[in-house]
Amino acid sequence: MRIRKDLRRALGAGHPVRVRRGIKGADRIDGYVVGIGCKWVLLHEISSEIRLDGYAAVRLRDVVSASDSGWAGSGFVHRALKTAGEPPRPLPEADLDSTTGLAETLGKGFPLLGLHVEEVDPDVMYVGHARGVVRKKRLLLQEISSKAHWEPACIRHRLDDTTRIDAGGGYLDALHRVGGAPPAC
Template structure:
């Protein structure tokens, strides 16, 4: 059974899955599949113990393996008030659609880029175009960057919203400052 079929089966059966992504150093995605688009999939993510932890979008082309979770966590998740996960409609057919729709749902988003180990860039969406996404970033100490930074859409591999970490960081950071994107402050990779 192919990747898309495994994801579709997990969606239809509301089964908790563990999704291994390429490259090998990518983080595993655990949770319940809640959407499959042309290029992206969406999971109601879970953390240790089966607690819900926001939503995570991933590129379908990066999926290496989809496995059913055999632990108690899926059963526990079904006892939570968030069950069943019912996200608002998200655009999963393009990177820009994913970023825009997830950013509209949450004050902060986290993006991961290809070939970056265990790194996530967190901020509020400032602007999204076909080739670039601009985030007004928040540092781990809750301070806002002076101006937005640009990231190439082709390098974005994962987008997260509503996690416990992002929710706490948004609370500490407060309202974002206003500014416009600077072409000199972008991701040159």
């Protein structure tokens, strides 16, 4: 309950937070809280170059802390982004109440998604074009390699294993620019 309160306070105040999760090997995320649902929280991520860099949706149940108090540079980062004219932007169409809804709405809004299954393997991010959710809560993902080559077939990923979904941002946008539109699968 405290975490949800901290996230709501950050959303209302419009200040960046550092989010830590209780998944072994999961990275911390610096960003602005731009949405909170029943199951997911959406962050507009801040890159190490102090730029807003895409979105990260993480499961609420995994969040163990979300505050600016343990992040000495948060005030500077906030002022730097403000003077650069980079306000955090919410995604009102993102369904943060269910994993299926989140995957579907982000998949419609962005050409590529980054799918994390950190409890299974914290070092893997599956990247691809979401082709929709099929029966038994599986996301049909046409994957693109780190060299921007499209896989010819779509892969089904269990949404129950999903701990984080990324959308937008420099890396995913660059893959999409180089790889182009996905071929039919």
